[in-house]
Amino acid sequence: MDLKKCLLVVLSLALVLGLGESFDFHEKDLETEESLWDLYERWRSHHTVSRSLDDKHNRFNVFKYNVYYVRNVNKKDKPYKLKLNKFADMTNHEFKSTYAGSNVKHHRMLWGIPKGNGTFIYEKVDMVPPSVDWRKKGAVTGVKDQGQCGSCWAFSTVVGVEGINQIKTKKLVSLSEQELVDCDNNENAGCNGGLMDLAFEFIKRKGGITTEENYPYNAADGTCDVSKENHPVVSIDGHENVPANDEDALMKAAANQPISVAIDAGGSDFQFYSEANYFVSFVEYYIWQGVFTGGCGTELDHGVAIVGYGTTLDGTKYWIVKNSWGTEWGEKGYIRMQRGISDKEGLCGIAMEASYPIKSSSNDSKGPLPSPKDEL
Numbered sequence: 001m002d003l004k005k006c007l008l009v010v011l012s013l014a015l016v017l018g019l020g021e022s023f024d025f026h027e028k029d030l031e032t033e034e035s036l037w038d039l040y041e042r043w044r045s046h047h048t049v050s051r052s053l054d055d056k057h058n059r060f061n062v063f064k065y066n067v068y069y070v071r072n073v074n075k076k077d078k079p080y081k082l083k084l085n086k087f088a089d090m091t092n093h094e095f096k097s098t099y100a101g102s103n104v105k106h107h108r109m110l111w112g113i114p115k116g117n118g119t120f121i122y123e124k125v126d127m128v129p130p131s132v133d134w135r136k137k138g139a140v141t142g143v144k145d146q147g148q149c150g151s152c153w154a155f156s157t158v159v160g161v162e163g164i165n166q167i168k169t170k171k172l173v174s175l176s177e178q179e180l181v182d183c184d185n186n187e188n189a190g191c192n193g194g195l196m197d198l199a200f201e202f203i204k205r206k207g208g209i210t211t212e213e214n215y216p217y218n219a220a221d222g223t224c225d226v227s228k229e230n231h232p233v234v235s236i237d238g239h240e241n242v243p244a245n246d247e248d249a250l251m252k253a254a255a256n257q258p259i260s261v262a263i264d265a266g267g268s269d270f271q272f273y274s275e276a277n278y279f280v281s282f283v284e285y286y287i288w289q290g291v292f293t294g295g296c297g298t299e300l301d302h303g304v305a306i307v308g309y310g311t312t313l314d315g316t317k318y319w320i321v322k323n324s325w326g327t328e329w330g331e332k333g334y335i336r337m338q339r340g341i342s343d344k345e346g347l348c349g350i351a352m353e354a355s356y357p358i359k360s361s362s363n364d365s366k367g368p369l370p371s372p373k374d375e376l
Contacts (some may be wrong), residue, residue, distance in 0.1 A: 004132065004258035023047070023084050025067065036064055040089075047086045047328070063089040067249060070272055080290050082272035086328050096266035098148050100302040100327060120240055120249065121358070128255040131310035139166040139258060140307050141174045143333030145326035147219030153194035154180035155324035156260040156303030161209060163258030163307070165234045172235055176215035183224035188241070190221040196303055197355045198259040199237035208232025235359070245344040250351050251309060252317070258307045259356045261321075263337075263348040267295060267303035270348075275331040290331060291318045293338045298349035302328045306354070309339055319350060 022044045029039040040063050066089070070082040087095050123326030134140050134364050141162055146155055154177040166172045181190045184202040203209045206229070213230040242259065243249045253259050273292055291312060308320035317339040327333040338347045 023226055025071075030067065030071065036060075036067070039067065039311075040064075041083055043088060047088075050325055058062050059089040062091050066272070069268060073269065074273075075222070078293065080269075080292050081274045082269060082273035085272060085274070086326070087271050090271075092266070092268050092271060095271045096301065098150075099146075100266040100270075116127050120253075122252040122256055124217040125252040125255070128251055130310070132255050133308035133310070134258050135187075135320075136252045137167075137305055138172055139163045140322060141172060143322065143327045144177070144217070144324050145219075146177075146221070146324040149181070149191035149219045149221075150193045151177060151181050151191055151219075152303040152324050153188065153196050153199060154178075154184075154303075156305050157199035157203075157260075158209075159305035159307070159322055160200070160239075160260040160357050161203060161234060161236055161357075163305075164236065167257055168359050168362050174212040175234060176210050176212045176217070176228075178212075178217045178222070179210055179215045179224075179229055180221045181217075182215075183229050185224075191219075192221075194303075196262070197239060197241065197353075200236065200260075200357050202357065203357070204236055204238050205332065206232065208235035219306050235361075236357040237360050239355050239357045242351075244353065244354070245351050247330075247340060247344075247346050247351045249338075249345070250306070253354065253356055254306045254309055256306050257356055258322075259354050260303065260305050261350050261355075262353045263302055263304055263321075264296045264299050265304070265348065265351050267297075269294070270296060271337075273330050273335055291316050291336045291338055291346075294347055296348040298345050298352060300349050300352060306350075312335075321350075 023043055025039055029035050037060065040060050043063065052195075063084075067084065069086075070084060073082050087099070090098070126160070140159065144155060146152055157180060158175045158177050161172065162175055180188070180199050180202065183206075184194070184199055187198045188202075210228055210231050211233050213233060214233075215225060242253050250259065250261075270292070275290060304324070305322045306319050307322045309318065310320065311317050316334040319339050321335045321337050323330060323333055323335060325333065337350060341347050
């Protein structure tokens with residue numbers, strides 16, 4: 001089998017597998033109100049959506065609007081595609097309020113410019129690899145889901161701490177976002193949003209953070225469980241901020257560890273962003289590279305984490321960004337966002353407020369967690 005035929009087989013298989021995991025629709029599904037209702041019911045079943053029957057008709061109208069939006073965008077010549085994911089019966093306002101509600105701008109106005117030690121340890125880095133993927137290096141845990149709680153700042157923070165801890169200790173430990181939601185509440189505000197730099201300082205001040213297993217996530221504000229908080233497992237020495245509005249500096253940092261960043265994630269294209277789509281013909285093949293190119297602004301409302309970067313076959317530069325909306329969204333929970341645009345803030349403001357934890361020691365634990373017998 002020659003190379004071209006081999007590529008066609010691989011791409012065809014990818015298409016089949018992709019269809020098996022995603023929810024797709026066709027023009028015939030849009031022909032009548034009845035066919036749209038059938039599409040809606042199939043979507044509800046696919047995503048196991050449970051809504052009040054009293055609200056069902058209104059939800060259907062929202063769903064119908066989103067179906068046409070996704071269809072119309074996918075007809076355009078964009079390098080990425082949209083799909084009817086689990087947010088398909090939410091208005092964009094509902095989506096922004098629920099899933100992009102970290103209120104970064106509000107919290108920044110309250111607490112001032114990002115805090116740090118005033119240095120940038122990667123400033124004198126001259127050479128960086130053309131591509132980096134911290135997932136392949138074992139420094140990134142699986143994609144998590146913040147649920148209907150504006151706790152993205154906690155998830156973004158934890159990605160940074162999990163990453164630097166693995167780099168220093170060679171141990172990947174899943175850490176507790178719920179501890180930050182419940183206990184880091186003097187400046188941050190749990191499900192009502194927060195800032196990653198403040199969370200890094202909280203972890204430093206408390207002597208570390210405990211594991212997700214010890215203090216599991218429940219997607220709601222709660223009272224700080226001091227018994228769990230008092231068993232930190234991973235510590236950091238502080239944090240630094242990447243020089244603002246400088247993607248070159250951001251790349252230097254991301255080449256060395258996962259980076260916490262804030263972005264504007266409230267747009268409809270971001271809401272329905274999908275994995276890369278493949279189209280295969282008998283003559284040649286085309287790959288929709290899947291890199292998100294906007295639109296979006298710089299009204300920072302969501303915390304995520306850069307876990308790598310690279311370049312597509314057609315030369316498009318991108319960041320690999322880990323989100324906290326579960327694996328059903330995007331590229332199995334990730335999004336590749338265009339890198340190196342003309343705007344100094346970066347796409348969706350990704351270069352505006354980037355920060356990362358510092359950890360000099362290879363000691364990752366303050367001691368073993370108590371066994372159930374010890375707790376009695």
